[in-house]
Amino acid sequence: xxxxxxxxxxxxxxxxxxxxxxxxxxxxxxxxxxxxxxxxxxxxxxxxxxxxxxxxxxxxxxxxxxxxxxxxxxxxxxxxxxxxxxxxxxxx
Amino acid sequence: xxxxxxxxxxxxxxxxxxxxxxxxxxxxxxxxxxxxxxxxxxxxxxxxxxxxxxxxxxxxxxxxxxxxxxxxxxxxxxxxxxxxxxxxxxxxxxxxxxxxxxxxxxxxxxxxxxxxxxxxxxxxxxxxxxxxxxxxxxxxxxxxxxxxxxxxxxxxxxxxxxxxxxxxxxxxxxxxxxxxxxxxxxxxxxxxxxxxxxxxxxxxxxxxxxxxxxxxxxxxxxxxxxxxxxxxxxxxxxxxxxxxxxxxxxxxxxxxxxxxxxxxxxxxxxxxxxxxxxxxxxxxxxxxxxxxxxxxxxxxxxxxxxxxxxxxxxxxxxxxxxxxxxxxxxxxxxxxxxxxxxxxxxxxxxxxxxxxxxxxxxxxxxxxxxxxxxxxxxxxxxxxxxxxxxxxxxx
Numbered sequence: 001x002x003x004x005x006x007x008x009x010x011x012x013x014x015x016x017x018x019x020x021x022x023x024x025x026x027x028x029x030x031x032x033x034x035x036x037x038x039x040x041x042x043x044x045x046x047x048x049x050x051x052x053x054x055x056x057x058x059x060x061x062x063x064x065x066x067x068x069x070x071x072x073x074x075x076x077x078x079x080x081x082x083x084x085x086x087x088x089x090x091x092x
Numbered sequence: 093x094x095x096x097x098x099x100x101x102x103x104x105x106x107x108x109x110x111x112x113x114x115x116x117x118x119x120x121x122x123x124x125x126x127x128x129x130x131x132x133x134x135x136x137x138x139x140x141x142x143x144x145x146x147x148x149x150x151x152x153x154x155x156x157x158x159x160x161x162x163x164x165x166x167x168x169x170x171x172x173x174x175x176x177x178x179x180x181x182x183x184x185x186x187x188x189x190x191x192x193x194x195x196x197x198x199x200x201x202x203x204x205x206x207x208x209x210x211x212x213x214x215x216x217x218x219x220x221x222x223x224x225x226x227x228x229x230x231x232x233x234x235x236x237x238x239x240x241x242x243x244x245x246x247x248x249x250x251x252x253x254x255x256x257x258x259x260x261x262x263x264x265x266x267x268x269x270x271x272x273x274x275x276x277x278x279x280x281x282x283x284x285x286x287x288x289x290x291x292x293x294x295x296x297x298x299x300x301x302x303x304x305x306x307x308x309x310x311x312x313x314x315x316x317x318x319x320x321x322x323x324x325x326x327x328x329x330x331x332x333x334x335x336x337x338x339x340x341x342x343x344x345x346x347x348x349x350x351x352x353x354x355x356x357x358x359x360x361x362x363x364x365x366x367x368x369x370x371x372x373x374x375x376x377x378x379x380x381x382x383x384x385x386x387x388x389x390x391x392x393x394x395x396x397x398x399x400x401x402x403x404x405x406x407x408x409x410x411x412x413x414x415x416x417x418x419x420x421x422x423x424x425x426x427x428x429x430x431x432x433x434x435x436x437x438x439x440x441x442x443x444x445x446x447x448x449x450x451x452x453x454x455x456x457x458x459x460x461x462x463x464x465x466x467x468x469x470x471x472x473x474x475x476x477x478x479x480x481x482x483x484x485x486x487x
Contacts, residue, residue, distance in 0.1 A: 005310035005317070010250065011191045012311050013288050014298035 025052075029072035031087045035065055039084035046076035046085060099269040101262035104232040105171070105197040105255075106131035107269075108239035110141055111277035112195075115166035115284075118146035118157035123209045124259040125173035125199040132171075151176035155183040155194075162192040163299050165289035167243070170194065173259060174201035174215045181219065184252075188223030189315065190299060191287050193246035194253075196224075197239060200360065200411075201259040202447040210448020211259035213359060213412040216388075217421040223315060225253040225322065226389040228359045232257075232267045237341065238386070240277055241333045247285040248329065249322050258361040260448065272337065280336050319390050326387060343392050345384040346399055348374060352381030354463055355400055358409040359385060359422060362444075362451055366409075369453045373460075380460060385422070393429035400426070405467030406439040407459055409451075413443050419476040438467035444480045451480050 009015060042062060047055040054070035056063045065076075077085040099107065105128050109117070117136075119129040136145040146161075148154040151172050162168045172180060177198060187194055200216050202208040216226060227242060229235040235257045242253040257263050272280075290299055303311060330341050347367055349355065356366045363384035373380045383399055385392065400406055410420020418424065423441035430436060442459050445451045459479060466473065 002306060003310070005313040008307070008310055008314060010287050010314070011189060011299070012301065012303055012307060014301055015295070017296045019298070 024068045026066075026068040026070055029067075029070060029090050031072045031074065032067070032090045033065055033070065033072065033074065033076050033085045034088055035062070036084045036086070039082050041082055041084070043081065045079050045081065049075050049079045051075065094273070095271045097269050097271055098266050099232050099236075099271075100127075100264050100266050101229070101232045101235045101257040102127035102199070102264065103131060104236040104269050105239050105257070106135070107271060108236045108277075109169055109171075109197065110135045111272065111274050112167070112169065112240065112243050112281060113141045113278070114143055114169040114195075116144050116146065116158070116161035116168045117170060118148055118154045118161065118168075119170045119172065120148050120151045120154045120176060122151070122173045122176040124201060124211075124263045125171050125176070125197065127263070128171040128197050128199070151179040152183060155180040155187065155196075158194050159183065159187050159190065159192055162187070162194050162286070163190065163288070164291045165284075165286045167247075167284045168192075168194045169196070169243075171197040171199075173199040174203055174209075177215045177219055178203060181222070184219055184222035184224060186300070187252045189311070191250040191315070191318070192252060193243075193250055193286065195239065195242045195246050196252070196254040197235075198254045198256045199259045199263045200256050206447075208447040209259070211261050211361075211411070212446045212448065213256075213410075213421070214446075216254065216256050217412040217414075219254070220389055220421065223251070223319070224389060225249075225251050225326070225387065227253065227255045227387050228385070229255060229257045229262065230361055230363050230384065231262060232265075232269050234341075234386070235262060236269055236271070237333070237337065237339060240272075240280065240337075241329065241341075243281050244333070245322075245326060245329050247281075249318065249325055250285075250287045251318060251322060256360070261361045276337070280333075323390050323392060326390070341386065343385070343387040344395055344399060345382075345386060347382040347384070348379075349381035349383060349399055351379055352403055353379040354405045354407070354460060354467075355381050355383055355403045356407045356409065356456065356460070357383045357385070357396075357400070357422065357426065359388065359411065362409055362411065362456075365451060365453060366456050369456050369460075372453075388422075388425075391425050391429070393425070396426060397429050397433050400437065401430075401433055401435040403437050405463040406437050407463040408439060408441050409459075410441060410443050411445045413446065419443070423476070438463070439475065440466050441476045443476065443478045449480045455480055 419441040
C-alpha cells in the first residue's frame with residue numbers, strides 16, 4: 001500500500017540508503033518474457049544481455065525472471081539461441 | 093534596549109542580516125538590492141559575522157547555493173531584485189518544494205522590457221505562485237523587523253520567505269530605525285531549525301529524488317497543506333514577535349477601518365502616502381480607512397473580507413499588472429475572496445506607479461473621489477482603471 005500524503009515524510013526525503021531495490025519498476029512493462037526451462041541450456045546469454053539485471057541466477061544457473069524490475073524490452077528473447085524465452089503481451 | 097539610528101531600507105535589511113548572523117549568504121548584485129549584500133559583505137570581511145559569503149556568477153546560482161547550504165543544515169539568507177528574482181524563478185520552486193528555510197531580502201523593481209530599475213511589484217508578483225511566503229514592508233523599520241521575524245517563520249514552518257521593500261522609495265530613503273541589541277535578536281530567533289541534513293553521515297538521506305505519477309501529487313498536496321496551516325502559525329508568530337520585541341504588527345494592518353465608508357487597499361510604501369491623506373480627510377470628517385496587507389502569500393482572504401465587507405467602496409491599488417486584461421494581482425485576490433460573501437461592496441482596481449512612476453497624495457485623493465462615484469453610480473463602468481499615466485484628453 002502506498003502511503004497517503006499525510007503519512008509521507010516531508011518533501012519525500014528518502015531516509016535510508018540502498019533503496020533502489022524497493023523501487024518496483026516492473027509495472028512499466030507492456031510485454032512479458034516467458035521462460036521455458038525445458039528448452040533452456042543454461043548458457044546465461046540472457047543474463048549477460050539483460051540491461052536491468054532481471055535474470056535471476058542461483059549457483060550459476062538461471063532460476064527465473066525478476067518481474068518486479070523487468071521492463072519487457074525483449075532483449076533476452078531476441079538473444080536466446082534456443083528460443084527458451086518468448087515475449088507475450090502483458091495483461092494487467 | 094534599543095538604539096535609534098538613521099538607515100535606508102537596504103541598510104536596515106543588511107543590519108537585520110548581521111544580527112541574524114546566518115551561516116551562509118549566497119548572492120549576486122542587482123539594483124536596487126545591491127547594497128544589502130554589499131554592506132553585508134563588509135560585515136563578513138570585518139569579522140562582524142560568522143557567515144560564509146558565496147559570491148556567485150548569477151542569481152540562479154545564488155539561490156541554488158542557498159538550497160545546497162540549507163539542505164546541509166545551514167541558516168541561509170540571500171537578497172535580490174527584479175530580473176535577479178526572475179532568473180531565480182525555477183529554483184524558487186525547488187527551495188519551497190524541498191521545504192527549506194531560506195530568507196530572501198527582496199527589493200521590488202519593475203521587470204524588463206522596457207528596462208527600468210525603479211519600483212513596482214511585478215517581480216515579486218511574478219513569483220507569487222512559487223510556494224514562498226511573501227511579506228511586504230512599508231518602511232525601513234518594517235523591513236528590519238520583518239526580516240528578523242521571517243527567519244523565525246521560515247524555520248518554524250520549513251517554508252522559504254521573501255521580505256520585500258519598495259525599490260529606491262524604501263531601499264534608498266533614509267528613515268528612523270529602532271534597532272535591537274544583537275543578543276536580543278539572537279535570543280528571539282533562537283536555535284537554528286532544519287527539516288533534514290544531507291551531511292549527517294550517520295543518517296544518510298536522499299533529497300530531490302525523481303517523483304513521478306505515483307507520489308508527486310501527494311507531495312504537492314502536503315506542500316499546499318503546509319501553506320494553509322501556515323496562516324494560523326504566521327499570525328501566532330506575529331503576536332509572539334510583538335510580545336518579545338515590543339512591536340505592534342499583524343498580517344493585515346487596518347487604519348481607521350472601524351467606521352470607514354471607503355477603504356484604500358495598498359501594499360508597501362504607498363500605504364504610508366495613503367495614511368497621510370487619510371489623516372487629513374479624517375480631520376474633515378470623511379470616513380476613509382486604509383488596509384495594508386503585510387503578508388501576501390499565503391493570502392489572508394477571510395481576514396481581508398472581514399475587514400472590508402462593511403464599507404461602501406474599496407479602492408484596490410496595484411503596483412503591478414497581470415497583463416491578463418483582468419487587473420492587478422491584489423485586486424484579483426480580493427475579488428476572489430469576496431465571491432461567496434453576502435455583502436459585496438463596490439470594488440475598483442487602480443493600477444499605478446509602474447516602473448517607479450510617482451504616486452502623490454493628490455493622485456490618491458482623486459482616486460478616492462473616483463471610487464465614491466463608482467460606488468454610487470448605476471452605470472456599469474469598467475472595474476479596472478490605470479492611474480498616474482498620461483492619457484489622451486477626452487474630447
